[in-house]
Every structure is written in C-alpha cells, then in structure tokens.
Amino acid sequence: MTASRLGRPPITGGWRRGRQPFTGQGRRAVAFILAVFAVTSVAAVGLSALATVRAQHRAVVIEVAARQRTLAERYMNDVLLTRDGQRADPKGTARLLQLSGQALLDGGTAPGVDGDDDRTTVAAAQGATVRRQLQQALHLIEDLIATGEAFGRHQPTAGLKLTAGEHSLPADPETRLRVLATLTSNVSLNAARTIAANADRQLAMLVRLQVLLGALGLLGSLLLAWLLVAATRRQSAHFRSLVHASNDLVVILTEQAHCLYTSPSVTRMVGRDAPNLIGPGFRGQVHADDISKLLTLASSFDCDEPPPLRFRLRAGVGWRELEATVTDLRQDRHVQGIVLNGRDVTERVALEEQLHHQAFHDSLTGLANRALFRDRLDHALARAARGGHTVAVLIADLDEFKQVNDTLGHDLGDRLLATVADRLAIITRSGDTVARLGGDEFAIILEDTDEGLARAVAERIVTETAVPVRLASRELVVGASVGVAVADHPGTSGEDLIRHADVAMYAAKHGGRNRFEMFHPELARHAGELLGLQHEIHVGLQKGEFVMYYQPEVDLAGGAILGVEALMRWASPTRGLVGPLAFIPAAESTAAIVALGEFALFSACAQTAQWQDQGLLPDVFTTWVNVSAKQLTAGGIRRTVEAALTAAGLPPTRLGVELTETSLVADNAGFENACHELEELHQMGIRIAIDDFGTGFSSLSHLTRFPVDALKVDRSFVSGIEHHSKNAVIAANIITLAHALGLAAIAEGIETPEQLAELQNLHCDMAQGFLFARPTPAHEVTALLATPTPNPFGFPHLIGVP
Amino acid sequence: MWGGREVAMGVKGAVILVAVSVMLAGSSCGGPSAPRRESTVKVSLRDFRLTVTPARVPAGWVSMDLSNEGPDTHEMIIVRTAAGDGRLPLRLDGITADEDALAARKVDSADTVLPGTRRTLRVHLEPGRYEVFCNMAGHYRAGMHTELVVVVPS
Numbered sequence: 001m002t003a004s005r006l007g008r009p010p011i012t013g014g015w016r017r018g019r020q021p022f023t024g025q026g027r028r029a030v031a032f033i034l035a036v037f038a039v040t041s042v043a044a045v046g047l048s049a050l051a052t053v054r055a056q057h058r059a060v061v062i063e064v065a066a067r068q069r070t071l072a073e074r075y076m077n078d079v080l081l082t083r084d085g086q087r088a089d090p091k092g093t094a095r096l097l098q099l100s101g102q103a104l105l106d107g108g109t110a111p112g113v114d115g116d117d118d119r120t121t122v123a124a125a126q127g128a129t130v131r132r133q134l135q136q137a138l139h140l141i142e143d144l145i146a147t148g149e150a151f152g153r154h155q156p157t158a159g160l161k162l163t164a165g166e167h168s169l170p171a172d173p174e175t176r177l178r179v180l181a182t183l184t185s186n187v188s189l190n191a192a193r194t195i196a197a198n199a200d201r202q203l204a205m206l207v208r209l210q211v212l213l214g215a216l217g218l219l220g221s222l223l224l225a226w227l228l229v230a231a232t233r234r235q236s237a238h239f240r241s242l243v244h245a246s247n248d249l250v251v252i253l254t255e256q257a258h259c260l261y262t263s264p265s266v267t268r269m270v271g272r273d274a275p276n277l278i279g280p281g282f283r284g285q286v287h288a289d290d291i292s293k294l295l296t297l298a299s300s301f302d303c304d305e306p307p308p309l310r311f312r313l314r315a316g317v318g319w320r321e322l323e324a325t326v327t328d329l330r331q332d333r334h335v336q337g338i339v340l341n342g343r344d345v346t347e348r349v350a351l352e353e354q355l356h357h358q359a360f361h362d363s364l365t366g367l368a369n370r371a372l373f374r375d376r377l378d379h380a381l382a383r384a385a386r387g388g389h390t391v392a393v394l395i396a397d398l399d400e401f402k403q404v405n406d407t408l409g410h411d412l413g414d415r416l417l418a419t420v421a422d423r424l425a426i427i428t429r430s431g432d433t434v435a436r437l438g439g440d441e442f443a444i445i446l447e448d449t450d451e452g453l454a455r456a457v458a459e460r461i462v463t464e465t466a467v468p469v470r471l472a473s474r475e476l477v478v479g480a481s482v483g484v485a486v487a488d489h490p491g492t493s494g495e496d497l498i499r500h501a502d503v504a505m506y507a508a509k510h511g512g513r514n515r516f517e518m519f520h521p522e523l524a525r526h527a528g529e530l531l532g533l534q535h536e537i538h539v540g541l542q543k544g545e546f547v548m549y550y551q552p553e554v555d556l557a558g559g560a561i562l563g564v565e566a567l568m569r570w571a572s573p574t575r576g577l578v579g580p581l582a583f584i585p586a587a588e589s590t591a592a593i594v595a596l597g598e599f600a601l602f603s604a605c606a607q608t609a610q611w612q613d614q615g616l617l618p619d620v621f622t623t624w625v626n627v628s629a630k631q632l633t634a635g636g637i638r639r640t641v642e643a644a645l646t647a648a649g650l651p652p653t654r655l656g657v658e659l660t661e662t663s664l665v666a667d668n669a670g671f672e673n674a675c676h677e678l679e680e681l682h683q684m685g686i687r688i689a690i691d692d693f694g695t696g697f698s699s700l701s702h703l704t705r706f707p708v709d710a711l712k713v714d715r716s717f718v719s720g721i722e723h724h725s726k727n728a729v730i731a732a733n734i735i736t737l738a739h740a741l742g743l744a745a746i747a748e749g750i751e752t753p754e755q756l757a758e759l760q761n762l763h764c765d766m767a768q769g770f771l772f773a774r775p776t777p778a779h780e781v782t783a784l785l786a787t788p789t790p791n792p793f794g795f796p797h798l799i800g801v802p
Numbered sequence: 803m804w805g806g807r808e809v810a811m812g813v814k815g816a817v818i819l820v821a822v823s824v825m826l827a828g829s830s831c832g833g834p835s836a837p838r839r840e841s842t843v844k845v846s847l848r849d850f851r852l853t854v855t856p857a858r859v860p861a862g863w864v865s866m867d868l869s870n871e872g873p874d875t876h877e878m879i880i881v882r883t884a885a886g887d888g889r890l891p892l893r894l895d896g897i898t899a900d901e902d903a904l905a906a907r908k909v910d911s912a913d914t915v916l917p918g919t920r921r922t923l924r925v926h927l928e929p930g931r932y933e934v935f936c937n938m939a940g941h942y943r944a945g946m947h948t949e950l951v952v953v954v955p956s
Contacts, residue, residue, distance in 0.1 A: 129917050132873035136849055165849040167945040175896055175943070182897050182940035183850075190875040190938070194916065 030227055037220040040213040047213070051206040058199035060122050064100060064110045065192030067120075068137070069185035071097040071113060072144065076181040079148040080174070090152060094145040097184075101141050104191070105134040125191075127198060133191035139164035140187055144180040151177050249322060249344065252337035255330075257283050257294040260337045269315050269344065287312035287319060297338050301328045309340065321346045362436040364414055365421035373435035373443055377494040380433075380447045385490055392454035392486045394444040395501040396424070396461050399479040399513040401440035408474070415471050416478065423464045427457060442480075443501070451486050451518070458482045458516035466514055479514030481505050486519075503527045533586045536572065541595050545571050548603040549775035552784060553624070553746060553768045556760050561785060563622040565658070565768060566604035567775045568596065588630055597631035598640055605648035605655060607778050612654065616785040622656040622687055629660065638677040641686065656687035658712065661695070675706070682707035689746065694734055703741055711738040713764070715749025722754035735762045840865055840924075843950065847876040847915060847936060850944035854934055857948070860955035861929040865922055872917030876936045876946070879904075879911040880923075883931045883949070890933060890942070899937050927952040 075097055078090035096111050103110040107124030125131050143162045150157045150173070157173040166183070169176045243250060243263050250263035259282035267274050270285050283291055290311035300306040306326045312319040324342030329335035360372035368376065377393065384391045398420065405413035417440065424434045424442055433445040444461075446454055465480040483505025485497050500519040507526060508517035517523065540546060550564035570578040587593045608623040631637060637657075645652055659678075682688055689710035690703075694717060703711075717731040731747070738745040747759050750769030759767055773784065841859040846852070848871040870876050881890070881904045890899040901908070909932065910925045927950075935947035 129872065133875075133917060136873035165851065165944075167851065169945070170896075170943055178895070179897055179940045179943045182895075183944055186939040186941070187849075187874045194875065197916070 030224060030231075033220050033224045033227070037217055037224065040217045040220065044210050044213040044217065047206045047210050051203055051210075054199050054202050054206070057123055058196050058203075060120055061104065061125075061195045061199075062192045064104055064120055064122055065188045067110065067113055068097065068100055068104070068188035071100060072141075072181040072184040072188075074113075075144065075148060076177055079152050079177060082152050083154070090148055094141075094148065097141050097145070098138070101134065101138045101188070104188070105131060105138065125195065130191060130194050130198065133187065133194055136164055137184065137187040137191055140166075140180060140184040144177070144184050147173070147177050147180050247344070249324070249340070249342040251282065251324075251340040251342070252329075252335060253282070253294060253297065253340065254337055255295075255298045257286075257291065257297075259283075266313075269320060270313060271316055285314045287314070297326055298328075298330075300326060309342075310345075319346075320344050321349045365418050365436050367421050367425070367442070368433055368435035370435065370437050373433060373437065373445070374494060376433045376435075377445050377497065380445050381487060381492065381494055381497075384447070384487065387448075389448040390450050390486060390488060391497070392446040392449050392451075392457075392484060393497045393501040394446065394454065394458055394461065394482055394484050394516075395437070395498070395505045396442045396444070396465070396480040396482045397505050397509065398440035398442075398465065399481055399509070401478055404476060404478065408472075408476075412471055412474075412476075416469055416476060419469050419471070420465055420478070420480075423467075424461065427460045427464060443498070449486075451488070454484050454486055455516075455518060458484045458518075462514060462516050481508035481513050482516035483508055484516060484518045500524070506530075530586060533583065534590050534592070536574070537570075537583055537587050537592045537596075538590070540570060540572060541592060541599065545573070546596065546599055547571055547777070548600060548607065549777055550604075550607070550623075550781045551768050551775040552773045552781060553622075553766045554772050556747075556756070556764055556767055560618060562618065562620055562766060563624060563656070564781060565624045565775075566600060566607075566626070568600055569775075584628070588628065593628055593630050594634055597628060598644075600625050601640055601644040602647060605644040605650045608654050609648035609650040611782065611785060612650065614782070614786075616782065617654070621654060623654060624656040624658050624687075624689060626691065627657045627659055632659065632674045632677075635673055635677070637674070638680050641681055642684075652681075652685035653687075656689055656709070657681065658689045658691040660691050661693065679707055682709075689744075692748075694730060700737075703737075703743075708741075708743055710744040710746050710765075713745060713747045715769070718747050718749045718755055718759070718767075718769070719751070721758045722752065728758070731759075732762050735759075735764050738765075739763070839955070842867060845869065845878060845934065846871060847878060847946070848872060849874050850936075850941055850946050852876075852878070852934060852936055852946040852948050854948055854950050858951045858953060859927070861927055861952050862955060863924060864927050864952075865924050868912055868915055868921040868923060870915040870917050870919055874941075875917060875938065876915050876941065877911065877913050877938055878915065878923070878934060879937055880909045880925060880932050880934050880950070881907045882909060882928075883907070883933045890935070890947075897940055897943050899935065899942050901937060929954045 071093055075090055075093040078088035078093050081088035082090055096113060100110045102108070103122050105125055107122060110120045110122055112119040125134050143160075143164050143166065146160050147157045150160055157176055158171060162169075164183070166180070169179055246263070247265055248263070249266045249269065250261070251259060251266055252261040253259055258280055259278050262274055262277045262282065264274075267277065270277065272281075272285070277285065283294070286294060293309060293311055297306075297309070300309075306328075309324045309326050310321065311324070312321055314320075321344070322342040323345045324340040327339040327341065329339050330337060360369055360375075361367065362369045377391075380391045383389070398417075401413065401416070404416060417436070420442070421434070421436065424444065428434055428444055428446070431447055435443045435445075437443050444457070446457060449457075461480055461482050465478060468475045468477045470476075483501040483503065485500035485504060487497050500523075503523045503526075504517040504519035507523045508515050510526075511517060547569050549567045549569050551567060552561045553563040553565060554560070555562045568580050570583050572578055575582075584593070584596075587596055604623050604625045608617075608621075611617050611621075627637060641652075641655070641657070644650075645655065678688060687709040688707055689712055690706075690708055691712050692714040693711040695714050711734060713731050713734050717727045717734065719727065721728040721731050735745040735747075744765040747755075747764050747767040748769065750756055750759065750767040750771045752771060755769075756767065756771060773781075776784075839860070840863040842865045843859055844855045845866050845868045846855070847868060866878070866880070868878055879899075879901070883890075884907070891903045892898065893900045909927065910923055912921055912923050915921055929952050932950040932952060933947060934950050935942050
C-alpha cells in the first residue's frame with residue numbers, strides 16, 4: 001500500500017536524499033565501517049593466536065634441537081663409557097636421538113630425556129629448506145650411530161659408508177665420533193635456528209599486520225565515532241531547526257502545570273526568555289480562567305483521544321488564543337511530561353466571532369438583525385410564558401426615509417439610519433433588543449413590560465426620531481411610524497406578534513405618520529381590507545372596470561383646448577366610481593400598477609386617435625398620460641408607448657407623458673434605463689412634462705438632464721395666486737423658470753377667473769381646472785371639442801361633473 | 803693489510819659500496835690509485851664440501867660469489883696460509899679451526915650463509931696461497947675447506 005493511499009503525502013526523493021538526517025548512505029557507511037572494524041578485530045585476534053602458536057612452536061623446536069645436542073653428546077659419552085667397559089646405554093640414547101630427530105622433521109612427540117627434559121610434542125617442520133636440514137640431521141645421526149657402534153665394538157670406522165656428505169673425516173675414530181656428534185648437534189641447532197628465523201620473520205610480519213590492523217581499527221573507530229557524532233549533531237540540528245523555525249508552539253508541562261520546556265515560538269510570542277517560563281513562570285502567563293484547564297490535563301487522558309485544549313497566553317499587553325493538542329508523554333523517559341502542541345488561533349477566533357456577529361447583526365447599525373431578533377423574541381416569549389411577564393414588540397418605520405435616500409444619496413441615508421439606531425438604543429433598556437429588520441424598519445422587543453410602558457416607549461421613539469438630525473450641514477427631519485403589539489395572552493407566537501406590530505405600524509402610517517398605533521383586532525380588519533382592495537383591483541382590471549376620464553387643458557392666450565390630461569377612474573361595482581388616490585397606492589404595492597399604466601396608455605391613445613379621425617383636434621394637441629415611477633423603473637415604457645401608438649394609429653406628437661419629480665430621482669433602480677427610454681420617446685416626438693413641479697424633492701438640475709417639454713404648476717401654488725401670497729411667488733417663478741428653459745408652463749387646479757387673470761398676467765401657457773372643465777368621460781370631451789368656442793374664456797363652466 | 807667489505811647483491815648498492823671501499827682503501831694506505839682488473843671466484847658451499855672455481859686467480863680485487871647449496875647453514879672464512887700446507891691450527895677440541903690464532907692471517911669472512919642463499923664478498927688478495935673454509939662446528943673437519951692460489955697478474 002502506498003503512502004498516498006494511506007492518506008499521507010508521498011515522501012519525495014528530494015526529502016529522502018536531502019533532508020533525512022541519518023539514513024541511506026550514512027547508515028551504509030556506518031555498517032561498512034563496523035564490518036571493517038569487526039573483520040580487523042577478528043583478524044587481529046586470529047593473528048595474535050597464530051603468533052602465539054608460532055612463538056610456542058619456535059620455543060619447542062629450539063628446546064628439542066637443544067635436546068638433540070645433549071643427546072648427541074650423551075651418546076658419544078655412552079659410547080666412550082661402554083668402550084671403557086663402563087655401564088652406559090648408547091643404544092637407548094641413539095634411539096632417543098633418532099626419535100627426537102624424526103619428531104622434529106615430521107612432527108610428533110619428542111621423547112623425554114632423563115634428568116633433563118619431559119616429552120614434548122612438536123609440529124611437523126614446514127618448508128623445504130628446513131626439512132632438508134632436518135633430514136641432513138637424521139643422516140648425521142645415522143652416521144653417528146653407525147660410527148659409535150663400530151667404535152664401541154672396537155671395529156674400524158674409516159670404512160663405514162657415510163650418508164651426510166662428510167668426507168676426509170679424521171682417521172682417529174674417537175675424533176671422528178666427536179666430529180660427527182658435533183655435526184649432529186650443529187646441524188640440528190642450525191635447523192632450529194632456521195625454524196626460529198622463519199618463525200621470527202613470520203612473527204615480525206604478524207606483528208606488522210597486527211599493528212596495521214590495529215591502526216585500521218583505530219581509524220575505523222574514529223571514523224565511526226565521527227560519523228555517529230556528526231549524524232547525531234545533524235539529526236538534533238535538524239529537529240532543533242524544525243522546532244525553532246516552526247510557528248507551532250510546543251510546551252511540555254508537569255501535572256502541576258510547571259513548565260519543562262518551551263519552544264522558541266512560545267518565547268517569541270510571550271516576549272520573555274525561556275528561563276522565565278521554565279518552572280512555575282509559565283503559569284503566570286496563562287489567563288487566570290484557563291489555569292484550571294492546565295491543572296486538569298492529566299485527567300483528560302482517561303478518554304481515548306483528549307480534545308484540543310484552548311487557552312489564552314499573555315503576549316505583551318494582550319492575550320493570544322491558543323489551541324493545542326495534548327499528548328501524554330509522562331512515561332517517555334526522554335520527555336517525562338505532558339506535551340502541548342499548539343497553534344495561535346487568535347485571528348481565527350476573532351474572525352469566527354466576527355462572522356457570528358455578522359450573521360446576527362446588522363453591519364450598518366450594529367443592531368441585531370432579523371434572525372437574531374426572531375431568536376430573541378422566541379426566547380423572550382418562552383421566558384414570559386414561564387414567568388408570567390408580558391412581552392411587547394414595537395416596529396418603527398421611518399417616514400420619508402426613502403426620499404432622503406433617493407435625493408441625498410445612500411451614504412447620508414446610512415448615516416441617518418445609524419443615528420436613529422443610536423437613539424433607539426438610548427431609549428430602550430439594556431435588556432431589551434433593538435433590531436434593524438431591513439431598510440428603514442426597526443423593531444424592538446420589550447421584555448417584562450406592560451401596555452403602558454410599551455406605549456411610553458413608542459411615544460418616545462416618535463418624539464426622538466422627530467428631532468432633526470444634522471448631517472453634512474443639513475437638518476434632516478424624519479419621523480417614525482410605530483406599531484406596538486403586546487403579547488397579553490399566553491400562546492401568542494413571535495410571528496403573530498411581529499405581524500400585529502406591522503399592522504399597527506401601517507395603521508400609524510396611514511393615520512398620518514409620525515405617530516404610533518397600538519395593535520387591536522380592528523386594525524387587523526383594516527389590513528384585511530387592503531388585501532381585499534388589491535384583489536378587487538386585480539379582478540376589476542380583468543373585468544374592464546377601469547375607465548379613462550379626460551380633463552381639458554386650455555391655451556391661456558387663445559382659449560383653445562390644446563390638450564387633455566388622461567385620468568383613471570375605477571367604476572367598481574361595490575365601491576362606485578373611485579378616484580386614483582383611493583386605489584393607486586394599493587395598486588403600487590402589486591404588479592397591478594404596471595397593468596393599470598398600460599391600460600391608461602392604450603385607452604388614451606385609442607381615444608385621441610378617435611378624436612383625430614373625427615377631425616376634432618387642432619394641429620397642436622396633446623393627450624397627457626400619467627406614468628408612475630414604478631412603471632418607469634420597471635422598464636419597457638418605450639415598447640408599451642410604441643405598441644399603444646401603433647395599436648391606435650396615433651402619431652407620437654399627439655402623446656405626452658407626465659412624470660412626478662420623485663420618479664426622476666437618480667439612484668432609483670432602473671433609473672439609467674428609464675432615462676434612456678425617455679430620451680428615445682422624446683426623439684420619437686412624444687412630449688414630456690413634470691407633474692406637480694415644486695412639491696417633491698426634485699433638483700433643478702434634473703431639468704437639464706431630461707428631455708422635458710413642460711412643467712405643470714401644482715394646484716397648491718395656483719390656489720391663492722390671486723392674493724399674491726407666497727404661493728403666487730413660487731408659481732410665478734416656476735412659470736418664469738419654464739420659460740427661461742424654453743419649456744411650457746401648465747397650471748393645474750385653476751378654479752376662479754381671478755386665478756385665470758393672474759396666470760395670464762404671468763404668461764402661463766396653459767391651464768386646467770374646474771374653471772374650464774372637471775375630468776369627464778371621453779364622450780363629453782368629444783362634445784366639447786366639437787363645440788366651437790367663440791369666447792373661450794366665457795365658458796363658465798361648461799361641463800360639470802363634480 | 804687490505805681489508806674487504808661484505809657487499810649485498812643489489813647492483814646499485816654494490817656500485818656505491820665499491821666506491822666507498824676504494825676511497826677507504828685509498829685513505830688508509832695511500833696506495834694504488836689506478837683501478838685494477840677484478841676476478842671472480844665462485845664459492846660453492848654444501849654439506850660438507852667447499853669448492854672454489856677457479857682455484858687460481860690473479861692478485862688484486864677478487865669478487866667471491868658464495869652459494870650455499872645446503873642442506874645446512876654454512877659460513878666462509880678466507881685466511882692466507884704461510885707454508886702452503888692446508889692444515890690450520892685447531893682449537894683444543896680438535897674439531898674447529900682456531901680463529902684467534904688465525905686472526906692475523908684472516909682476509910675476510912662471511913658468517914651464517916643460510917641454505918639456498920647467495921652472497922658476494924669482495925676481497926683484495928695479494929699473491930700467495932689461501933685457505934677457504936667453513937668453521938661451523940665440525941664442518942671443517944668433515945671436509946669443508948679448499949685452497950685458493952693467488953698469482954701475480956701477468
């Protein structure tokens with residue numbers, strides 16, 4: 001099985017060759033040196049033994065050779081004694097001489113000599129030279145014995161056949177005998193000398209070999225020792241540098257949390273030298289809450305795998321969070337302690353805490369988010385159920401926040417939200433939860449409260465949020481609509497409570513904003529009505545209950561009707577004829593608003609085309625259709641307009657669209673696209689007017705960015721214009737502004753001849769209002785268009801559909 | 803008296819020693835300065851016979867090439883004999899030549915020539931008779947001696 005299949009990374013060749021401190025070659029070298037050392041040692045011992053044997057042999061040979069000399073002399077004496085008639089044993093001596101000589105040559109036991117030597121075992125002679133010498137000695141012994149025997153028997157010796165190459169021996173038998181005895185002992189001794197010399201040479205060689213082997217062994221030992229020391233150094237240096245370079249924190253502790261060792265990474269982190277940490281010093285660096293963990297380490301080994309240990313270590317002025325694996329090496333005689341192998345997880349822990357915080361908090365305000373709010377609410381309700389307290393939920397939605405965001409930018413809007421969040425936090429108690437549910441919607445949980453207290457908090461929220469906020473040298477005023485729901489009976493779910501607070505909040509909003517509303521069952525009914533209304537709008541669209549009314553726009557110079565504003569009416573079977581204010585807000589929160597917009601465009605175009613076909617329209621005539629912001633930003637307005645014109649067969653110049661200022665605010669989603677589409681519509685010849693000019697948050701700069709043809713002066717400025725009120729000044733300025741920009745000014749809501757006179761005085765181009773005509777069904781406008789108007793400003797009054 | 807020097811077999815060593823010998827000879831006697839022709843005598847040593855070949859050589863430097871043919875160890879001593887008889891004075895044992903008595907006549911010697919080995923001895927010999935012998939115990943009386951005659955070079 002390979003390392004990789006076992007889940008370990010395979011060890012690379014480079015690591016094996018380059019990093020392992022003592023493997024492969026090193027081990028082979030040591031093994032080789034050990035082998036050489038062993039061989040030389042064995043050889044040296046063997047040589048010593050051999051040398052000893054040689055030395056012994058040398059001594060034995062010399063001893064036996066010396067014995068030959070004795071025997072030769074004794075034999076000669078024995079012969080002389082026998083010849084003189086005295087008692088002696090020349091034969092026995094001759095025998096000893098022969099045996100001894102033979103033993104020297106071929107090995108065996110040299111017999112003992114009485115009064116002199118013991119039996120001696122001798123090895124066979126080695127080497128041709130020595131053996132010839134010893135054979136010569138044997139020949140001489142033979143010649144000696146032969147001569148001795150002849151001499152003993154008084155027989156002549158001169159004629160004896162000699163075997164050892166002697167010649168011209170002395171004629172005198174005794175001298176001859178003595179010469180032969182001398183030769184015998186001399187040759188034996190010479191042979192012994194030769195053997196000794198050989199042995200000496202061998203011994204010298206053995207000694208030299210031993211010296212050589214000894215030197216080899218010594219060198220081998222030194223080399224081996226050097227290799228082992230180097231390998232050990234390399235190995236410990238290797239591991240030392242591993243430990244030194246590692247960021248892992250290694251600490252060895254006793255059961256009493258006394259420190260036995262700290263790695264350099266620990267001293268680096270703590271900023272103290274190792275001697276200050278060894279012993280009880282280490283504990284001084286551990287967080288007081290974590291010391292008990294270190295003291296109970298020993299008991300953690302009861303389970304198979306002790307869990308990682310988390311503890312804090314003082315590092316300078318702060319604390320570092322460590323996570324360590326714990327290994328019990330108390331029984332290991334090299335360690336004798338509990339080993340902590342740790343990593344600095346401070347950043348990771350901080351990140352985890354941050355992520356946890358992010359998951360449950362709003363990043364902008366730092367308040368709880370919806371998830372945490374729900375969780376806290378459930379807990380609060382559970383606690384309340386147990387303790388019999390009351391829990392209240394307040395939902396606050398900022399009024400007009402969207403406009404701040406749209407007109408002043410998100411940055412300022414965000415800062416406003418943060419300020420509101422701070423105020424809410426101050427209002428509430430520390431145990432209460434303040435959350436931002438999203439957008440400009442905040443929620444508060446009041447625990448252990450009652451209706452009176454909840455009402456008081458809601459009141460304060462309304463008051464506090466109404467206090468102007470000064471941001472970027474502006475005074476911003478936002479209010480809050482607050483809905484309060486109190487869980488006054490057990491079993492109320494968090495979801496119910498939130499929904500109730502929501503309903504109450506909407507009620508507060510509808511009730512005029514900047515106020516609070518306590519939830520009561522009646523409110524729920526109203527909320528139900530809204531849903532019902534939306535449903536009815538949907539159904540009404542399908543049933544064709546919506547119709548278009550038209551309000552004429554009169555040229556203030558000539559009195560001709562030069563346009564109409566198309567206005568929608570809902571002929572509801574249950575509600576009667578309903579104006580747009582009653583259903584547009586409800587429709588705006590659903591997709592119905594787009595369908596209604598399309599209906600308006602198609603109907604108005606068709607109707608205008610009809611008037612044109614009937615020849616009722618002057619050369620310049622515009623039917624103005626209101627386009628809502630939602631319709632604009634939803635995209636596709638150009639396609640819809642084109643489709644409506646095509647379907648009706650109406651030239652684009654007959655159509656105008658009215659947009660509110662708010663719908664032209666930058667940063668609305670789809671704004672860029674809407675701009676583009678408006679530009680295209682304008683190029684087609686469609687006219688564009690800004691409705692209710694001066695009432696919204698519009699910036700004048702928009703007038704230069706959009707292809708605007710006309711400004712509609714809001715009725716609030718027209719009313720009272722005849723009294724030269726402040727409104728009149730604004731109206732006059734709007735008209736002047738329009739003219740200065742080359743735009744037409746159309747006044748709305750003209751009701752009196754005085755207003756007419758004043759507007760004419762201001763050179764307002766067009767006007768619409770009850771003075772001329774109320775919004776009426778198409779057929780009445782048809783009649784009006786068909787009626788010639790000799791004195792246009794004489795019409796009081798024409799059509800009167802209230 | 804001319805002294806000889808025992809010379810090892812190596813050619814190089816021999817040449818060096820020849821030079822040294824010549825110098826020493828010159829310095830001790832202030833004698834002849836011109837080199838003379840050198841003779842060679844083969845000396846065969848074996849149990850128990852000693853032969854010289856040739857047995858007659860011209861006076862002057864003689865190279866004596868010793869060869870021990872064994873079986874026993876031998877030696878070689880060269881002495882000048884006054885009367886011309888080959889008999890040398892013996893020790894009291896009647897077996898070995900009395901080297902003390904012969905000291906004054908001794909030209910040179912080679913001790914302990916092991917069997918199977920060779921050696922060369924350079925000696926300067928004046929005209930006359932010389933006895934060449936082995937004086938290991940008993941060897942002389944067993945027959946290891948011969949005569950070398952040195953003649954005036956022609």
